[in-house]
Amino acid sequence: MLQEMGVAVWWPAADAVPIANQQLPAPQEAPSSQPPEAIASRAQTAISAAPLIGALPSDERHGRIARMHWPDLQQAVHQCQDCGLCAQRKNTVFGTGPTSVAGSTGAPTPVDWLVVGEAPGEQEDLRGIPFVGPAGQLLDNMLKAVRLRGAGEPALGRQQGIYITNVIKCRPPGNRNPQAAEIAQCLPYLARQISLLQPRLILALGRFAADALLMGSQPGVSQMPLGKLRGQVYAYQGIPVVVSYHPAYLLRNPPDKAKAWADLCLAVQVYQEKTG
Numbered sequence: 010m011l012q013e014m015g016v017a018v019w020w021p022a023a024d025a026v027p028i029a030n031q032q033l034p035a036p037q038e039a040p041s042s043q044p045p046e047a048i049a050s051r052a053q054t055a056i057s058a059a060p061l062i063g064a065l066p067s068d069e070r071h072g073r074i075a076r077m078h079w080p081d082l083q084q085a086v087h088q089c090q091d092c093g094l095c096a097q098r099k100n101t102v103f104g105t106g107p108t109s110v111a112g113s114t115g116a117p118t119p120v121d122w123l124v125v126g127e128a129p130g131e132q133e134d135l136r137g138i139p140f141v142g143p144a145g146q147l148l149d150n151m152l153k154a155v156r157l158r159g160a161g162e163p164a165l166g167r168q169q170g171i172y173i174t175n176v177i178k179c180r181p182p183g184n185r186n187p188q189a190a191e192i193a194q195c196l197p198y199l200a201r202q203i204s205l206l207q208p209r210l211i212l213a214l215g216r217f218a219a220d221a222l223l224m225g226s227q228p229g230v231s232q233m234p235l236g237k238l239r240g241q242v243y244a245y246q247g248i249p250v251v252v253s254y255h256p257a258y259l260l261r262n263p264p265d266k267a268k269a270w271a272d273l274c275l276a277v278q279v280y281q282e283k284t285g
């Protein structure tokens with residue numbers, strides 16, 4: 010599969026990159042096997058009554074989001090009008106992943122990895138699902154090649170251990186870059202998703218995902234080229250973060266697929282070190 014993608018295959022050396030002490034959640038129940046459309050449909054419809062928060066002062070709005078459980082968080086994003094991107098969207102794009110639900114928070118579980126991209130494109134906006142179209146297919150194919158625990162284990166994917174979302178939940182018109190004010194308004198939703206999902210590892214794909222996740226811990230991150238950010242392990246709230254190229258970039262720059270595969274291998278190595 011990887012050869013067909015033009016990716017040279019190798020595995021990382023045994024001397025892994027050490028990262029600081031992080032507390033990881035215990036293993037959780039097995040996921041279901043629903044297709045992505047069913048998961049997105051469920052995300053759009055299985056929502057409870059959540060308070061409108063757009064009129065609240067910024068600090069109060071952030072605090073309210075930070076206390077939401079999963080269904081209310083889905084509802085808040087679904088009806089959010091807190092930046093100008095709501096005007097032209099067809100759907101909000103909350104995220105997709107395993108549909109089994111854990112405990113009182115109602116969050117999907119288990120989540121081995123959280124994949125964070127930039128913002129929905131045209132297809133994502135139409136379908137309400139992140140990473141569909143050619144870039145999504147490339148991401149799915151690369152993740153399918155990953156085995157976290159051994160050769161006999163099922164491949165990673167949207168129904169198996171991975172939750173996929175974006176920094177921004179509504180499509181910027183014409184796929185322009187999201188603006189700083191839009192990111193600031195939307196970031197509390199991602200922060201709460203991470204808090205509820207407690208992924209064992211975060212894969213940040215592209216410039217805006219890296220900035221959003223690392224700006225609190227890496228001074229000057231927004232000035233660093235992505236090529237200099239990748240290849241290292243960072244942390245977000247104690248969760249290891251690996252930075253890589255966005256699949257849409259890889260479609261335009263196929264030679265960098267090999268670097269993206271090396272980043273996935275690093276992510277596997279870090280995950281295995283943390284989970285034993």
Ligand code: SF4
Nearest residue numbers: 089092095179194195
């Ligand atoms: S991009 Fe985020 S903050 Fe802006 S309207 Fe959509 S959900 Fe709300």
